[in-house]
Every structure is written in structure tokens, then in C-alpha cells.
Amino acid sequence: AQRVTQPEKLLSVFKGAPVELKCNYSYSGSPELFWYVQYSRQRLQLLLRHISRESIKGFTADLNKGETSFHLKKPFAQEEDSAMYYCALRAGGFKTIFGAGTRLFVKA
């Protein structure tokens, strides 16, 4: 079955601390993975895609097929990073499956 698991509902870190939001997926084929972010009172928006291997707002994510993971990382968290983060899996065709989301709270 195709599934995306984000084990943490809430992650709280201090400003300047490293942050890692975990994402594991279940899919037998070749996955496409994404991170979406929803800031307070804003719409859900794409943050980054694994195929781009890009860094957006200091965030990076590496696809680890052996561990079926796509964790989102940032070395130094900022207060403006506080938001809801969703990991998403495109499991072939048009269907994209979203994880339950992790709320990141960055404390001053």
C-alpha cells in the first residue's frame, strides 16, 4: 500500500537549533517526493521536490531509498520557519498522497 508517515505531530525547537522533520514512505515503485508548507493564515505551498535536489529557505531533503525516507532538514531554525509541514508522495499517475503533517514551532 502507498503510504506517507510523519511520526511527529509537533516539533518544537529553539531558534538557531538544527531541525529535522521526519518522513517515511511506502511505495514499491520509483517515488517522487515533495515537501509542502503551510504558514499561518496562508495557503499550502510547495517547498521543495526531491528531483530538484535544491535548497529552499535553507531547507534540504534527501531521498534515501534504502530507508524509504525523505527527511526535511535545516541547520539553523528561524522563527519564521514555524509552520505546518507536509510530506507528499506521487505514487504514479496523478495521485499524490500527503502525510498527516508536522507542526514546527521555533521558539525565540
Next chain:
Amino acid sequence: DAGVIQSPRHEVTEMGQEVTLRCKLISGHNSLFWYRQTMMRGLELLIYFNNNVPIDDSGMPEDRFSAKMPNASFSTLKIQPSEPRDSAVYFCASSLSDAPGEQYFGPGTRLTVT
């Protein structure tokens, strides 16, 4: 481009009433997705279209829910009759056919059924 547009932004209705949610896609996009978001179940995919054709409606919870794309830029999600457990935020998102994982979301419609 104003992005994906949804209306109304908020809807409060009584149980048993018909509810229609509307979505306008980004110009040039040809895939359309409807999601429902609740605290308990997170973000659930209800139905998606490509080139106005419904591809998969297996996420639609009951026959009370229906969705249409009367043209390439507009979609509706209808609930008839509505029930209190339908209360949620409903999002639509659009994308290009060749990049369905890169979706552009609307602001959502917060539906409350009393």
C-alpha cells in the same frame, strides 16, 4: 495570476442543506484536485480530474458528495444533503498534467454544518 481561487471562503449551513464549493484553476493548468482537511484525518484526497475528466473519485466519502468540471478552468464540489461530520476545510489544487505532484493550492473553504 491570482492563483487558485476558491469560493466561498467560509460557509455555515444547517444539516440537510445543499452546499456547493467552487474552484477556479490557474490559467493553463489542466489537472484539478479536491482535498478535505480535518484535525482527525489530516489532508484527504477526494477526487481529481485531468483535462476535465474525473480520473479517480475513490476518495469521495459518500454518494452525497459529487464533483464536476464543466469547463477547463472551473470546478464545483457539491454535498447534498450536508451533515455535521462534513465540517472541514476543503481545498482545491491545480497542476500541469506533466507535474501532478507540484500542486498549487487554493486558500480553502471552511465549511461548518450545524
